[in-house]
Structures are given as C-alpha cells and as structure tokens.
C-alpha cells in the first residue's frame with residue numbers, strides 16, 4: 001500500500017493523509033483546513049487527488065484543522081462514509097456551520113473564497129457513521145480499524161488500521177492530536193499497540209509545559225490578584241471546544257467549594273455554549289472527575305455566578321455590568337470572534353488582566369500581545385496596551401516533548417519500522433527527533449507535503 005501525506009506536513013494545520021491499498025481501495029484520514037491558505041484560494045480549494053476516488057474517510061476529531069474541509073470534499077464528489085465517534089459527529093455540525101458563517105463573512109469583507117455552504121454541511125452530516133472506542137470495525141475484506149482514546153478533546157481518537165495484503169497483516173496507527181495526560185475533563189491518551197507504522201502529531205515537539213501547578217491553583221492566583229485584590233477584570237481568550245469547558249469546570253469547582261468568592265463569569269461564545277452542551281450529553285466519554293461531578297450535579301458547568309451570553313440582550317447586560325468579573329471568550333489566538341470586542345474595550349484598562357490560555361501562532365493578535373507590544377491594532381483602531389498580559393499552558397490539550405517521548409516509548413516495539421512526524425513545525429520535529437534514543441531516531445521520517453511511501 002502507499003501512504004501520502006497531503007496535509008500537516010512540516011506544519012500544524014491542514015491534516016490530510018491518504019492510504020492507497022494495492023487493490024485500489026482508498027482511505028483518507030482527516031480532511032482539515034490549512035490555516036496558511038488564508039484566502040482559501042489554493043490549498044483548501046483544490047485537492048491533490050480526486051475526491052470521487054476516495055472510498056472512506058476516517059476522522060480523528062472535530063477540530064477544524066482536521067475536519068474543516070470535509071464538506072468541500074463532499075462538494076467535489078466524495079460519496080463514502082465519514083467514520084468518527086459520536087461526540088465528534090455532534091461537534092462537527094456546530095463547527096461546520098460556524099465555518100460557513102466565517103467563510104461568508106470573510107467573503108463579503110475580504111473577498112476570500114467560500115469553500116462550501118450549508119447545503120454541503122447537510123450532505124456531509126448525512127454521510128457520517130459513528131463508532132465506539134475500542135471496537136474493531138471492518139471496512140472491507142482487507143481492512144479493519146479501531147478507534148482508541150487520544151485524550152485530546154471529547155471524542156478524539158487515534159485510529160489503528162489493520163490491512164491484509166499478500167497474506168500478511170500490516171498495522172498503521174494515526175495518533176490524530178494527542179492530549180496532555182492529567183487534563184481537566186478529558187481521559188488520558190491510550191497508546192496504540194502492535195504497530196508497524198506510526199503517523200504521529202508533534203505539535204509541541206520542542207516545548208516543555210512550564211506550569212507545574214494545577215489548573216485550580218493557577219486560576220486561584222489570577223482571579224484573586226485581578227478580581228479580588230484589584231477589583232478588575234480577568235479576560236481569558238480560549239478555544240470554544242475543549243479549552244473553554246476545562247476553564248468553566250475548574251471555576252465551578254472553586255466557586256462551589258467556596259475557595260473563591262462568587263465572581264460573575266461571562267461565557268461569551270455561542271460555539272462554546274453548544275460545545276458545553278455536548279460535553280454534558282456525552283459525559284460518559286470524560287474522565288472520572290467529570291463523570292462523578294455529572295452524577296452529583298447533573299451538569300458539568302452550571303454555577304450560580306455563570307452568565308451565558310447567548311443573544312443580543314445578554315450582550316447588552318454584559319456591557320452594562322460594571323463590577324469585577326471574568327470573561328471567557330473565543331477565539332483562542334484572538335483572531336476574530338467576540339474576544340476582539342473585549343480586547344478592544346479593556347486593553348487600556350490597567351486593572352484588567354488578559355490571560356492567554358494556549359499557544360498563539362506567529363502574527364496573530366495573541367502573539368503580538370505576548371511579544372509585549374506597547375500598541376496593537378484591534379477592531380480597526382490603534383490602542384495602547386495598559387492591561388496586564390500573561391499566558392498559561394496549564395490547560396494545554398497537547399503533550400509536550402516529554403509527553404510525546406513517553407507516548408513513543410509506550411508504542412514502540414521491534415515490529416515498529418517507521419515513525420512519521422506530522423502536525424508540527426519542521427524545526428520542532430528535528431529537535432524532537434534528536435532527543436529520541438538511537439533506535440527510535442533511525443525510524444523517524446519527516447515527510448514533505450505530497451511525499452509518498454510504500455508501506
């Protein structure tokens with residue numbers, strides 16, 4: 001069989017991997033949006049293979065850099081099943097609709113290309129087929145697949161394939177995005193076993209998580225300093241799926257146990273609210289702490305001082321609120337979304353802290369703030385930065401260098417012949433490779449985009 005890396009090659013977004021069996025059967029693993037194609041006119045609009053030829057799509061998780069181009073694949077003729085877990089299927093619908101709205105908005109403002117519309121989202125939804133974790137699923141007489149917990153976001157999977165060709169069985173594992181062991185709400189990653197080939201993410205290949213304290217301790221510090229001592233505002237830009245839920249769940253615990261006074265929390269992202277509901281519905285997929293909490297409270301995120309911003313009147317209420325508060329809003333890197341209003345309104349307020357809860361790609365507004373710039377441009381205006389800017393990696397949804405190495409050790413056997421590094425920056429991949437044992441290093445391959453390998 002032949003493996004071709006069609007996306008997330010020496011970069012973090014646009015995951016897309018093609019397996020072509022000798023029989024002609026074609027499996028695509030993930031079909032994500034490439035963020036480097038900002039106007040959607042090149043990489044995202046043109047597939048390097050014929051979508052009509054793909055027999056099945058296996059999807060690791062719902063994040064848009066893994067799933068966001070699926071409706072476009074459907075638009076261009078893909079008719080096969082899209083196989084994923086149930087929480088992923090529910091998240092997809094929300095994320096794809098959000099994506100259509102963003103594309104329409106950008107089309108009107110910046111003349112970027114529209115990849116698909118609501119019609120293709122509906123069609124893609126109809127092609128979804130959900131599977132359970134740890135249950136082998138037969139695709140045809142020569143291929144079966146099993147979804148394993150990746151521990152990255154709710155429903156995220158690593159996918160192990162068993163392919164029978166010429167009377168021998170070969171096993172290929174796609175990690176998808178892995179999680180950080182010990183994360184809030186999410187279970188730990190389950191390393192795939194008995195692999196001949198591993199295709200692995202390397203997002204934080206050369207980075208160690210700095211924060212050694214618990215999420216509770218980190219939030220106690222920031223909330224106390226900003227909201228209690230200074231009577232100011234704590235603004236936390238966070239991704240809608242995963243990060244926001246981890247933050248709200250932690251805050252709930254701190255308020256309900258009386259560790260923090262009941263400060264008003266505004267959750268300002270419609271997508272995050274939808275995602276929170278999906279977490280409640282599929283709490284069986286979460287870790288023991290979350291499951292126990294669900295049993296006791298019947299909801300993971302409800303607490304008295306939480307204010308969900310859903311419609312215009314909620315926005316008005318929030319804008320009229322003058323006391324100290326916590327605002328959790330998307331997007332995580334501060335590019336677009338409602339967070340930009342909050343940044344614009346509060347960036348010149350010295351008693352406000354903006355706590356960036358994740359990685360910000362170079363060039364994004366989040367990265368500009370972290371560089372320590374004294375002035376930024378937001379919502380069309382230049383503004384001086386008087387708010388305190390800080391960052392925490394305590395809610396990270398990816399393993400760091402040590403976590404990745406632990407995963408490789410747990411997966412590694414003599415029968416593992418190649419480890420393909422994908423979904424990371426090139427420099428970070430080489431650094432990670434240099435840290436591995438000689439035995440593992442010899443097996444590492446760093447594919448370029450479009451490069452094929454006979455497995």
Ligand SMILES: [Zn+2]
Pocket residue numbers: 061063152177
């Ligand atoms: Zn992801």
